[in-house]
Amino acid sequence: MDPAPTPPADHVEVADGDVTWRFERSFLTSRWTCIWGQGCKGILDRPAPELMQGCCSVGAELDGAEEGAQISAYAAMLEPHLFQHHAEAEAGGVFGDDRKLSTRVVDGACIFLNRPGFAGGAGCALHIAAVEVDEPPLEWKPSVCWQLPLKVDWAEGTTPDSEVATVRGWTRADWNEEGDEMAWCCTEEPEPYVGDRPVVESLAEELTAMVGTEVYVELRRRLADPA
Template sequence: MTDEVEPNFDREWVEFFDPDDPETMVRADLTWLLSSWGCIFGRHPESGGCPGIEKDQPADGCCLHGAFYTDADDIARTRQAVKKLTPETWQLYRRFKDTVVDDTLENSEGEEEPARKTAVVDGACVFHNREGFGAGAGCALHQQAMRDGVHPMEYKPEVCWQLPVKRDFKSEHRADGTDIEVTLITEFDRASWGPGGHDFDWWCTGSPLAHTAAEPVYRSYATELAALLGKNAYDRLAELCAEREDRGQIAPHPASVAARRHLEMPRRL
């Protein structure tokens, strides 16, 4: 079950124009959105917990390399959330001057550009509480959001709450001479990480181990998708996903298919 399916499998897509912006088309990956993927971080290893992206640090999940911020607003929002943390809720409280560090990130042209990200301390993100910490292992910001009764997206860096949903933007020139903007919603698979993604020891979206959620992604990630697309565009997407779900998929996610087969296998007594 920890094995991953082969990449580059068949996918089915749906396109529709944003109800709030008729010049923007949403192109959504139904294979991903109807999959049964769900985050398994924090589960006990014996019950199929997250093996982590580095086999030597399974308890750290995908928090090893820190998170790149999208913009100044992303940094400011996270810094406001940090003020809510205490030594009892954040293992690395006041062990550094700043949680934000300078780095570089490859752009769409393959060139390195200046970027800012969360600091990495002792082999993992500065906000990651390690195993054995009193408040529990995991993201200190996520845990604080749970205590405050708000969605984690209000406290965490954008990339952290978006993963493993991938949103991209591009412009398309049509044969009739018009230009449209396209918002792409799909799976953040290994390839989406760039060359480094293929060095992970494990990645969840391609593994049947993580495709055991009770709801498909378009429903379990409804809040995140609405934030990425806008409410009206998400509502339309949900309608189309539900209709495809009722009719049956042409190209279901192979990891979800493998997980269902595993669950349906008779157990030996």
């Protein structure tokens, strides 16, 4: 883990025990909002809003074996009327590797992505199923999926047991080599900055899950009163 650089002026810091959270003020106060299905051009090498794939053109990278087991359990609960690729999942599983650390790609996108026109609804089958049983979708989905467009960079702190976690907007560079080929990256284009609330409010549930309630409340206070 690399040492954390000095925080730029654009960042807000909140200490939480051995972890110092740094938040990118400009993104969290921006009006970015997900426009999936409303003009999102996806992450392919050409703009493809008609496919409604969003960031699901690749399989989700899972955060270890525990998350893999969790996704497997939720996938087993999906009914065919909500999961377009239910038959493919039964035949070949939902994972794209033997270690079960990524979701499988079927017909050019994540196996969990219901395509436009599917009777059970387009979009993530895990998300749709969670909503149907009145549970938070972020509990059902891979963490990378519900965290986007937020990214956390971890670095060493100033003492041996301390860490610095920087929460910022995801960028094209975070897609690594795939980012060079993407025709469009939603956080770097003007179209998604049309939300009716700042990101710190619209993604309150996601931010709270990432940093905890106390840190989130303090973040809100500091963004409202920088002094």
